[in-house]
Amino acid sequence: MASMTMIQAIRSALDVMLERDDNVVIFGQDVGFFGGVFRCTDGLQKKYGTSRVFDTPIAEGGIVGVAVGMAAYGLRPVAEIQFADYFYPAYDQLVSEAARVRYRSAGDFTAPITVRMPCGGGIYGGQTHSQSPEALLTHVCGLRTVMPSNPYDAKGLLIASIECDDPVIFLEPKRIYNGPFDGHHDKPVVPWTGVPQSEVPDGHYTVPLESAAIFRPGTALTVLTYGTMVWVAEAAVRETGIDAEIIDLRSLWPMDLDTVVDSVTKTGRCVIVHEATRTSGFGAELTALVQEHCFFHLEAPIERVTGWDTPYPHAQEWAYFPGPERVGAALRRVMETA
């Protein structure tokens, strides 16, 4: 067991799966000889050869399209979209094909593909290197959407995703590739070393899909969140001293509703935190689910702390990012509601 960054953990998951299953193939822009712009596939082409790990043309629709065809053949393709902001050209193949083929053929054909994409901001990437499009995926029946918040989960969830017979979109919050980020961008960067969740077994293991994690138990209120925002929420909890229960959803959809309902039933208060734009974001669905299942336990309105409904600006990045101050203020407001 070694301490790994999230990049190393993802690479390890890919390595394990390439080794175990001949049908696993990996492709995407710059993932071959170079090993990916974030280095997640570094060394894998050398180890497994060019027909298992290879570069593709710059055509996201083509990447997902050939993945669907390969899956129909019997492979388990793992495709990389270089940034989630560039997945729109692949949207049709994801929505109309990967997500639908099992249904429309009544199980005759399936699409067990995994599509990895780095997402989220906090790296001065501006509007085209910062997006969190999860709500555009959770609305699509037939797709699974997953987002890890730490190296251990990243590896275990990625292996589970590749082994899953459904199409899985695996969103990688790039801001925490190299260390947990609590949203205090003006403080020194923290590495993963020393963080318990960076202890990652070398071999095969899975973190089951559709299972949330209680990242921090608590009694005062429930925070529902995922990805980078788990660490931001933790900072806010630490700084406000409010004994919040932080739930890391991990699988966004289909999701582990029981864990959510149990927690809010217990605490009676709920704050939802995500980086994506607010309107019709996944926080809207979480709000709806909580109020549908816990209405009579709610002592205060559910609050959403999210990115603003604007593109992700470059220069005003930290005014956009829902950092610990904004989360903390929401926690306090919700606690102060009688």
Place this chain on the structure above:
Amino acid sequence: MASMTMIQAIRSALDVMLERDDNVVIFGQDVGFFGGVFRCTDGLQKKYGTSRVFDTPIAEGGIVGVAVGMAAYGLRPVAEIQFADYFYPAYDQLVSEAARVRYRSAGDFTAPITVRMPCGGGIYGGQTHSQSPEALLTHVCGLRTVMPSNPYDAKGLLIASIECDDPVIFLEPKRIYNGPFDGHHDKPVVPWTGVPQSEVPDGHYTVPLESAAIFRPGTALTVLTYGTMVWVAEAAVRETGIDAEIIDLRSLWPMDLDTVVDSVTKTGRCVIVHEATRTSGFGAELTALVQEHCFFHLEAPIERVTGWDTPYPHAQEWAYFPGPERVGAALRRVMETA
């Protein structure tokens, strides 16, 4: 003033705008010589010539892409996507370009385009001729999403959309093109004739964007809905005898929140009805907004009545469609909550 179907009203809006503004051009698959598969552009090519109204290649991404370029030149393009189910190939141009260009250029370039698409089910169109993708649009800042429920609004909203300097997605519920549909598919088809909202002026008028309509005033609860479902909701209200206030949102986003909040504040109960799949549907955002703004007035959980989280099946269409029985049951449940 004549009684028009929704198709005639849309055609009339296009005619008025082609006549008034030389910069308006209309294009899409089969919209030229033939006049559109739903006949919305019938006769317009003949009247305005092939450089104002013309057929395009079958490339939705190309259609919206050239529209953005034409808008940069100074035109006001009105593009048709033959079915909303086929707009995914255009999603990148809508999200990354039409919605973003004003922002990223700080107003140097804008995209005043209108994209019309028939949406919704109830015509045995199966999974690829029945979708309601509005939530995939309301999540996208920079876009406006509009859906009329009757001929008068269709014409007035379409003219407002074409005149609007922002990109507008104009969703046309195809099931009510030729008559209001209350969801009772086994009853005879009702034409628009005789329905007050089918009285449509010949000339220019607008129905303002961002304004909801109180379709039916009431005191017992609030129904938030739009498109075909306005008529289904009305049937459910009639059949249950519950004195509900039905709000026809018309502009889905940006939307008229005041009308919604005023109503729910008054009634204390809320049911949201849409045809789209449930999870991360626009109903989730509506639920979140209502509970954020009216929490202390709510006497019962907000209910959503929606399409199921499956593709729209062909043979089981009426088990999928959220008809008046399902809406009525929700109304009753919400009223019965103490």
Place this chain on the structure above:
Amino acid sequence: MSQCSPLKLHVPEPTGRPGRETDFSYLNLSPAGAVRRPAIDTPPLATVDVADALVRVLDDDGHAVGPWDPKADPQLLVAGLRAMLKTRSFDARMVVAQRQKKISFYMQSLGEEAICIGQVLALEPDDMCFPTYRQQGILIARGYGLVDMMCQLLSNDRDPVKGRQMPVMYSSRRHGFFSVSGNLGTQYVQAVGWAMASAIKGDTRIASAWIGDGATAEADFHSALTFASVYRAPVILNIVNNQWAISSFQGIAGGEAATFAAHGVGNGIASLRVDGNDFLAVLATSRWAAERARCGFGPTLIEWVTYRGGAHSTSDDPSKYRPADDWQRFPLGDPVARLKLHLLATGALTDDQCTRMQQEVDEEVVAAQKEAESYGSLASGHVHDASTMFDDVYRDVPAHLVRQRAQQQA
């Protein structure tokens, strides 16, 4: 800079419209036997002349001429004719069934039957086809049950796809027939992916991809050609140019300025332009492309020149946008008549045998229809139970769909 007059938008117009006969000279035909047959390992760019000509084997008298004569086993051709007749008979009856409101929708392949049937006879049974809605001939040629097809059309409770799809959107993995999508073009690049997978696994199977002239404008067409070219995927890229999309003619899809086959050459893919109504030309060129793919020389793109004999679908009325007798005047004739003429001319079949064959296939179709209708239909309410609607969204039914199913059943 020279002074120029104001610009003008060019919008392609077909040569014919209702009331005005089509001038088919735009088709640019070659005489039967005139086009050369390149070596199987020819470099892609060396096919540029073939992509601009028209490979034809059958002359006007039904004789096979020139280098592309496949010298086919007459029994194979007879089997091809039978499949074509069956497909046509099937289509004709289903169009009527739709008019009778027994089925909700239909799309026939009238006039185009030779193309997919000829190709399938050049493939191995386990080669995979990625069809559009107009390649029902593949299923019929590969022996998929007519009753199964009709149960799908009727959306009854024996529909193999459980009523999920509109009619004609078949799926049969066992018959190498990928699930037809309602979204145009998506299958084209999937076929390339399937072919890449076969190459990755060191298999010998190849893929056959299908698209219409209109849909070549879609993004996935470009992706397919790019990926096929870059990875030399073992795939046949078929473009069925039946001159029409719905109401727009092939010029609106780019056919005015270049042949559709030229797209292949432009992407470094060997390309042929072929008379799609000439069964022997279809067979010969499909064999060439299949062998090329299987031997590792990469993809071939084939533009099949044909004509959509019927309406686009049962929702369409072509007399609104093209001359009513256009098909009769189409210079490449009727593929069924032409193959029949050849088989009669070569003595492989007699007139009597032809008549008998027609009777047999008609009877088979009628019997199948009778049986299929006995299982009920969408109209009669004999559909898969609503509860099945929640299956197959995922491999297992997740919690939220268990809840929704319970609500639906309540």
Place this chain on the structure above:
Amino acid sequence: MSQCSPLKLHVPEPTGRPGRETDFSYLNLSPAGAVRRPAIDTPPLATVDVADALVRVLDDDGHAVGPWDPKADPQLLVAGLRAMLKTRSFDARMVVAQRQKKISFYMQSLGEEAICIGQVLALEPDDMCFPTYRQQGILIARGYGLVDMMCQLLSNDRDPVKGRQMPVMYSSRRHGFFSVSGNLGTQYVQAVGWAMASAIKGDTRIASAWIGDGATAEADFHSALTFASVYRAPVILNIVNNQWAISSFQGIAGGEAATFAAHGVGNGIASLRVDGNDFLAVLATSRWAAERARCGFGPTLIEWVTYRGGAHSTSDDPSKYRPADDWQRFPLGDPVARLKLHLLATGALTDDQCTRMQQEVDEEVVAAQKEAESYGSLASGHVHDASTMFDDVYRDVPAHLVRQRAQQQA
């Protein structure tokens, strides 16, 4: 069917890698002056030979030879050289500024300067360019202020796009420079739409579209070619083939099997393949394409063969995937040196004048940088106020953004 061995996936590999010299013979060069100059109204398909050759004007001694010699006014060429030198000087300083963490990111155009600058000199000032992030030369040649450019790079509160975009994503309608997108390829089809609009309005303006070799694989490239071909849009479709995307070479984009110019011919678009490091060839072919478009003969696609002299961006380290000295060994040399040689050879410039010009542009860039930096930067926190973040999402700020702005300011 012949028996074949197992299939194998072909994955293109560049001829050179770190530690192994590139064999540039794959470029398939023509001698200077060797390629014919078709008539301005030549039919698209008749350009197939030019799309496969390489138009060059400057020979090794800096003399202009052959039918494409633009016989350009020496003052125009001097202006071109100045713009190239300025662009290169600008780029060099901004790369350093990025290393000094004064700006957050940068992308240089080293080695490719001739292409967009040569083209702009062949256009009218009100023709509209739809550039990628590597055509800063257009802005410099058209006289956009260096200070404005740098304020954008510094993201300070004089940034004309208000800090919304990463550096290099300029926008200037006044200079006929469409807002650069971060998403590859999207602008290509927009350019076609703009050109269609010009034709619809009976205008005389044309559009110039830009894309890299790698991005030609995107869907919008195909849409652009289809729409340009179908409607004969007055547009120049430029493909800058600088041999590399990020770490993947042009073979992964399809360049192994055909030239990029071949895509144009395959779509019925007149196409040229041109030495992009030969300023005179750029000028001559751009003029040809501009005149063709303006006279209503439709689009021209031009593949510019060049080399990306620097890293992809300041986030990239090309020594990881290609030989470190690759650019020095690139057979088409350096466009700046080649134009200089020509101007010296023809006596249009003296060595002294060259040196002086270099000094002048360097001084201009230094002065601009000094001024721009005096306005602060992202690093120093002198950015547009956070409240401006809510502007320009829509024309007017809607109610929900008024609320959000208030929350943000709270």
